[in-house]
Amino acid sequence: MIEVLVAKRAYCKLFLHLAKYPHSSCNGVFLSKKQQIQDHNGKIQIIDCIPLFHSSLTLSPGLEIALSQIDSYCNANDLEITGYYHANENIDDNQ
Numbered sequence: 001m002i003e004v005l006v007a008k009r010a011y012c013k014l015f016l017h018l019a020k021y022p023h024s025s026c027n028g029v030f031l032s033k034k035q036q037i038q039d040h041n042g043k044i045q046i047i048d049c050i051p052l053f054h055s056s057l058t059l060s061p062g063l064e065i066a067l068s069q070i071d072s073y074c075n076a077n078d079l080e081i082t083g084y085y086h087a088n089e090n091i092d093d094n095q
Contacts, residue, residue, distance in 0.1 A: 003043045006030075010049040014085060017051035023091040024054040029070060030083035046082060 010030060018026050028051040032044055052066050067081075074080055 005043060005045045007045065007047045010046045013049040013051060017049075017054070018087050021054035023089055025087065025089050026051065026054045027084065027086045028052045029067075029081050030085065031070075031074065031079045032082040034078050034080050044082060048079070049085075 014028065017028060028049055030046045031048040031050065032046055050070055052063070070081060
């Protein structure tokens with residue numbers, strides 16, 4: 001099994017994105033260094049998070065453009081998209 005480590009920066013960006021929009025579905029992507037698995041004995045370290053949307057989560061031209069820009073950013077900074085997060089709206093959840 002692969003162990004996933006999440007940096008404070010990535011966790012805080014994820015949490016703040018969800019806390020700012022509790023009434024909306026939210027999504028985003030996680031980033032890590034390239035060749036992460038081979039370099040760290042099967043451990044993946046998430047070093048950053050890029051929040052994407054907090055309204056429509058369907059496949060849309062906006063998502064395609066965002067992922068294209070993130071891919072360009074990753075190539076320039078020796079990073080790769082490692083994961084995706086999605087959270088449903090939870091403003092009425094009392095538990």
